[in-house]
Amino acid sequence: MADRAVEVPRxxxxxxxxxxxxxxxxxxxxxxxVEALLVAAGEIGRPGRVEEGTTVSDHDDVEVRQKRSVHLTVSPVMVGDVKVNLLDTPGYADFIGAMRAGLRGADAALFVISALEGVDGRTRVLWEECAAIGMPRAVAITKIDHPRADYDDVVAQCQEAFGSGVHPAYVPAVEGSGDDRRVVGVWGLVSERYYDYSDRSDVSGRGGGPDAGPGARQAPEWLRGTAGPLREALVEEVITESEDEALMDRYMEGGELDPDLLIADLQKAVAAGGFHPVLAISPTKGVGVRELLRELPLSCPDPTLRPFPSVATPEGRPVPGLSCDPDGPLVAEVLSTAGDPYVGRxxxxxxxxxxxxxxxAVHLHGHGVPCGLTGAGELDRVGNDEHAGALSVPFGRDSRPVGRAVAGDVCLVAKLxxxxxxDTLSSPDRPLRVSPWRFPQPLLPVSLTAASSADEDKLSQAVARLVAEDPSLRVEVNPETHQMVLWSLGEAHLDAALDRLEHRHGVRVRTGEVRVPLRETFAVPxxxxxxxxxxxxxHGEFGVCRIRVEPLGSGAGLEFVDEIVGGVVPRQFVPSVEKGVRAQMADGxxxxYPLVDIRxxxxxxxAHxxxxxDMAFQKAGRLALRDAAAAGRLAMLEPVAEVAVEVDDSYLGPVMSDLSARRGRVVGTETASGGRAVVRAEVPELEITRYAVELRSLSHGTGVFTREYLRHEPLPPQVASRLPGPRGDDRA
Known part of the structure; x- marks a missing residue:
């Protein structure tokens, strides 16, 4: 395949x-x-076909397409003199951490919604998340050429789900129905330009930029008649949201409106966050792709129009007055990291x-996120000075070098x-740190053991690097069960992490069920x-002691009482008895299982x-506690978590029933925004080890939850009889 010179977007x-x-x-x-936009801009060859002169086609690269499904990827394109960085975020719920990283690096969000599936609960959740951070949003409705597509119905769904600020900016012209249905053009309601796609040969060519393809002409009268009211509503919304009083006066007087002025106001309206234009797209046929390519620089705000993130000194003092200025102090943030076999991280x-x-020279400042592993020194680092390596921009699975990245841009940096x-990158002379975005809480645990002794030597450091690349993973060594536990967001997230662990870091592991840390206490005195x-x-050993043991409430620990009179146990040996009792409680x-909550x-x-x-009475204390346990009756205790589940109102009943079936106690419900509710319950941790997966299935991907340890409570005997010991073997 011949290679051709490609100008690097800059x-x-x-x-x-x-x-x-x-x-x-x-x-x-x-x-x-993304592929269709790259083709329309002339950055890559036509998808689905390898042609002479094609440099890279992500469509033909299975490795790149798999990467896009689980990672944040960037594709820069030039639209005239404007560089557009397309940040393709994963759509699966397990990779919401990468999606949030993409939002942090972006200045606007383009919601891509299928004309077949419409707006689902998951999309509503993502929209609310963008709204919460004030992210400007637009909508691209794809697959409009499908026989079952209904553009108007999906627009109505968007307006119902996202609010009245959603307005069509482009309307497709459709002829026929069913299998004979064809999209023959799209009409821009702001520019009033109609793009004729009835001749498919105009669409099948590749490259040429946004001005190539079908030319603009007057829209058919039938389309102007049906879509005319949509244009009036759109114009009113643009003028209102942009707060352009002069244009509003002219509109109210019935005067002609300059499309260029409307387009300028459109960008202001989108940037304000209350107006969301909708575009009609068929990526596979190319319909509407060049129109979208033209709209992106015109409708989306540039980095200078977005609020600057909160910045502080390493000591925590706020640093006001910063702006998106290439001549200002260096403030940059790492959106994602990955290991490369040739150039390192x-x-x-x-x-x-x-x-x-x-x-x-850059100062690299982290946020001190603990990973729960000893010996993983790189995760304990908070700040250090380094030298940035080469800068580049992504290009398929390759990259192209660039000489610099100015404020507002996105680039790849090697050798950090x-x-x-x-992490924040700043000048060593003026260290700064950006407040981190919110990382999702991993809630699906699995135990890890090395597959061989060679893997065991590398496991801790490899897992530490894995967590460094993806903060939505968490790893810990449970001090009670002694298991290494990896927490992820779901099964797909876990599979991707284990794949990276083996193929990128060279460590094979076996996974097993996580043992919940149970405890014991005395049921009766x-x-x-x-x-x-x-x-x-x-020299012999002599120590005799008699004790009474009584159960205490949850969380009481050990209460040791000294009632010795007459010196039958010398004063210096009383602490020895207590030390022996505590040691036996820890051993169980x-x-x-550890013994807790006793007097x-x-x-x-x-004494002799x-x-x-001291040692003689420590042993005597141990023996006395074991003798009391044999004479009395012990009760097993299980940890109970405080769980808060947020779901759509339509799933409230099934979720509450499911929590009750898990031996949970619902303690209350609350109303949340966007037609959602929060259920608060106390649930045994034994019943929610896989709740992250099961809730997603129950709520069709719309439910989220948090959990926090609350206390230990008695475990029903019928449940206790089915459990392995605390040091049982993992199942591979």
Missing amino acids: AERPQDIRNIALVGPTGSGKTSL VSLVRVFSGTLTPDA PDARTG AQGMGRNVKQSGG MDSG VTLYDGK SVDSS
């Missing part, structure tokens, strides 16, 4: 940059739309202020070995005697003037 001013995140559920057509970076150049997602009497040829009884009263004992010692 921009010298923030005003000539647009950062747009493509957001939407899996199957909506985001990646196909590569970081995707958004520059907010200043200018980043290759080999520049300690960089983690969310009991008494016990510890007799440690050993006599050998030399026959079950091996132990030392009331009698015996020569053979008694």
